[in-house]
Amino acid sequence: MDNPADHALASWLAVLPLGVAYSGGADSTALLHAAARRWPGQVHALHVHHGLQRAADDFEAHCAAACAALGVPLHVGRVDARHAPGESPEDAARRARYATLAELARQQGLQHVVLAQHADDQVETLLIALSRGAGVDGLAGMPSRMERHGVVFHRPLLDLHAEALREWIAAAGIPHVDDPSNADLRYTRNRIRRLVLPALAEALPQYRETFARSARNAARASRLLAEAAAGDLADAGSPPRLAALRALPRERLANLLRHWLKSEHGVVPSEAQLEQLLDQIAACSTRGHRIRIKVASGRVEREGDTLHWYNASPLP
Incomplete structure (x- = not known):
């Protein structure tokens, strides 16, 4: 054998x-x-x-x-x-x-x-x-x-x-x-x-x-989403500019944010954290609007016209 x-x-x-x-x-x-x-x-x-x-x-x-x-x-x-x-x-x-x-x-x-x-x-x-x-x-x-x-x-x-x-x-x-x-x-x-x-x-x-075939299909979709996110992130800059982020449809913005956090900071937001971040970006229409949201082991914050992620202790 x-x-x-x-x-x-x-x-x-x-x-x-x-x-x-x-x-x-x-x-x-x-x-x-x-x-x-x-x-x-x-x-x-x-x-x-x-x-x-x-x-x-x-x-x-x-x-x-x-x-x-x-x-x-x-x-x-x-x-x-x-x-x-x-x-x-x-x-x-x-x-x-x-x-x-x-x-x-x-x-x-x-x-x-x-x-x-x-x-x-x-x-x-x-x-x-x-x-x-x-x-x-x-x-x-x-x-x-x-x-x-x-x-x-x-x-x-x-x-x-x-x-x-x-x-x-x-x-x-x-x-x-x-x-x-x-x-x-x-x-x-x-x-x-x-x-x-x-x-x-x-x-x-x-x-x-059949499960292996589904995994291969999901992998192809994942690669396409990553390519789209990389292109959107290149347009938005690093750190990403809020004006560019707000111009994107919600699902495309979610894809960009996941890619940004994972590729540049090695963290993955929970679904609740991502939805909260999306809501805050949508509401961020004035210069004084504050964004400070816990994501994974750190937080996402607004600084001027850009978003930043900091590896820090959880928010109080």
Whole structure:
């Protein structure tokens, strides 16, 4: 039985040397075996020790033994991924993981890292986005390529089903770790995996393919909206001039404001914050009209004829 990851990598243009995010689980094990076989001597395994459970030390030991058997160097980064009060533990762990993977890659002079996320992960991501009322950016799901912290991350397995990877691992008798946290139903992704996906498979057998098509369509729409917003922002200036903002229709202005805040300041306003900002801009017909609205971790303020965002403490 062939490793499905072999076929996925065969049609993927790699930039070598290459990092592989390796947790020791079934999916990343299949990816590491395929990468090491395809590009011998050009692959580095990158492992994140989260420090969230006792088994983390055992995971690291397993990864070290597996990489030694494959002749692949292993680089380990330790991180405290505990979440702050009110913060999603899944989001906190994800941010810490990407930052650590990027740091490990940079330390080894690697510009590209591959991730083992597959079609089932994509479906889970889309369902989480839907549950949060996400717009087209969220409904675009996980991109096949993205850049974070100066490193390019790739997902060459997004068209593969998790079952195909697990079947190969079992048939080949390759050892891997099972993270006990994956069975913890306190986490949204685990509830979707355990409770929702089996029902989807029964009701809509082709849901992975149709969800992937929807994600691609949303990604196209997201790119078009971003291009339109970039053009409007270029006309409005940076910081954007209120006169130019007020000349735009409301939805086009909303698109510009989201793009401005995300691209230039790395923040995303809530729907309520965005609606409040839109209302204030619409009402800003006099020089003395004040705008000071909390957005994400800072605030948007009017200064003269322009808008500014400041990373500051919340408004009193």
